[in-house]
Amino acid sequence: MGIKIQTLKFENNMGYGIRITRDDITVQDYLDAINHAILNLDLSRLFTHEKDCFGCPLCCKDRIPLTMVDIQRLAKSPWIMDIIPEKAKKHREDKLYYILRRFSNVSVMGSLVDITMDTSREGICPFLDNVKMICNVYDHRPFVCQSFICCPLEEEAMEIRKAIVNEGEDELVKWLYNHAQKEGLSIWYNEANSYQINPDDFQETAFESKKDYSEIRLKDLLPQKLWNKIRT
Ligand code: SF4
Ligand code: SF4
DSSP: EEEEEEEEEEEEEEEEEEEEETTOBHHHHHHHHHHHHHSSSSSOOOSSSSSSSSOOOOOGGGGGBEEEEEEHHHHOOOHHHHSSSSHHHHHHHHHHHHHHHEHHHHOOOOOOTEEEEEEEEEOOOOEETTTTTTTTTTGGOOHHHHHHHSSOOOOOOOOOOOOHHHHHHHHHHHHHHHHHHHHHHOOEEEEEEEEOOOOOGOOOOTTTTTTGGGGGGHHHSHHHHHHHHBOO
């Protein structure tokens, strides 16, 4: 398969580590392997006494950073499509902007921009049905939701997840800034501290023009040092 999730013992709990055996492994392969491990491996759950991840919404209150691919995937969710006005559905870019405007928070600290899920509803994700306690966009949920499990993990596994989120979020920031400039739209800064965004600072990322996680190779995204550590 090209990616191995290994269970590891961390004192009294079971966690995991990751090794890659092929250069063409994509972010989607990584997500498939993590999802398989969450369902099938004997991994601890540190936030709850539940033995699995169903019916436990505890991690839907955390910070949920969003990536460029996440927004494009959310735009395919039937639940979201039902509540988007017809006018915003006509053009792909209008749809993405509408979803971001309605469901995300943007904060700026100097030149650092953070786009996260809006948690103004008492700190809970807007997509959680808090009667049934289920995710309304489950099949299209963001990368961090798919890749999180409240068990311990090896440092490299933590770094892989962080690197994917950071690159994907950088691409989303770039897209939002450029789209707002092009269309004369505003950006809703929920928090802005010493605002210093300079479009010349935007770097090229592995997410550029990508619509799906299956199009992005881990090798093109991860720092070389990290790749060398996990490639066997
Ligand atoms: S990962 Fe989230 S859903 Fe799963 S058991 Fe932990 S807190 Fe609950
Ligand atoms: S998108 Fe779904 S899984 Fe992710 S935080 Fe929201 S409700 Fe939870």
